[in-house]
Amino acid sequence: MPDNIxxxxxxxxxxxxxxxxxxxxxxxxxxxxxxxxxxxxEHGTPxxxxxxxxxxxxxxxxxxxxxxxxxxxRNRAHYFITILGFAIISEIPWYLLNGYDGxxxxxxxxxxxxxxxxxxxxxxEHRPLCVIVISLLLALAYWTGVDYDWRGVxxxxxxxxxxxxxxxxxxxxxxxxxxxxxxxQIIFTFPLMMxxxxxxxxxxxxxxxxxxxxxxxxxxxxAKYSFYAFYPMHLFAIAIx
Numbered sequence: 001m002p003d004n005i006x007x008x009x010x011x012x013x014x015x016x017x018x019x020x021x022x023x024x025x026x027x028x029x030x031x032x033x034x035x036x037x038x039x040x041x042e043h044g045t046p047x048x049x050x051x052x053x054x055x056x057x058x059x060x061x062x063x064x065x066x067x068x069x070x071x072x073x074r075n076r077a078h079y080f081i082t083i084l085g086f087a088i089i090s091e092i093p094w095y096l097l098n099g100y101d102g103x104x105x106x107x108x109x110x111x112x113x114x115x116x117x118x119x120x121x122x123x124x125e126h127r128p129l130c131v132i133v134i135s136l137l138l139a140l141a142y143w144t145g146v147d148y149d150w151r152g153v154x155x156x157x158x159x160x161x162x163x164x165x166x167x168x169x170x171x172x173x174x175x176x177x178x179x180x181x182x183x184x185q186i187i188f189t190f191p192l193m194m195x196x197x198x199x200x201x202x203x204x205x206x207x208x209x210x211x212x213x214x215x216x217x218x219x220x221x222x223a224k225y226s227f228y229a230f231y232p233m234h235l236f237a238i239a240i241x
């Protein structure tokens with residue numbers, strides 16, 4: 001390419017970019033609105049529909065954050081144990097709200113997602129075996145009735161697989177930037193998001209696209225565990241109400 005020709009790359013303005021902390025806050029607010037509508041409001045009303053649409057932002061963003069967290073954590077075993085521990089605690093309020101209906105809370109979905117990402121990292125160079133084991137884990141998510149079932153786990157895997165740092169050996173990762181990475185992630189995960197509502201899928205895609213790759217201001221062990229603990233705590237609060 002001649003030296004006098006410049007290539008203009010699309011870039012999200014700084015004022016619109018969202019850190020990982022901002023994504024967490026958006027996902028938590030969306031989750032609370034969704035659960036308040038589902039458990040506390042009369043179904044079928046216009047307000048209920050609007051709140052559920054906004055609530056559909058939560059899981060895709062949580063799935064995205066799990067993929068990012070797994071990529072950056074220094075102790076993946078501890079990462080899994082932490083999520084699994086809060087999943088077990090969350091079963092109590094989940095049962096209070098849903099009864100014994102054969103389903104399990106979304107923290108179990110995230111825990112299975114972490115196991116699946118570990119399998120991908122270990123076996124990605126052995127594609128047939130990798131596909132088989134991941135398929136078995138997707139079947140486990142479906143069989144155990146975890147929230148968002150196999151689609152939720154697959155969403156986590158696709159977000160992780162299409163990250164800039166981990167896309168090899170599946171695809172060439174040269175000359176990529178965060179916006180183009182986000183477009184690829186959204187294209188492949190959108191059909192899964194769409195299963196739970198078109199409006200929520202579009203809003204979640206917009207949030208993920210604006211992610212700038214930084215952690216943000218929510219840092220430290222206390223903030224991290226508070227973030228995990230909020231899930232069972234808000235379910236307990238809704239159950240009491």
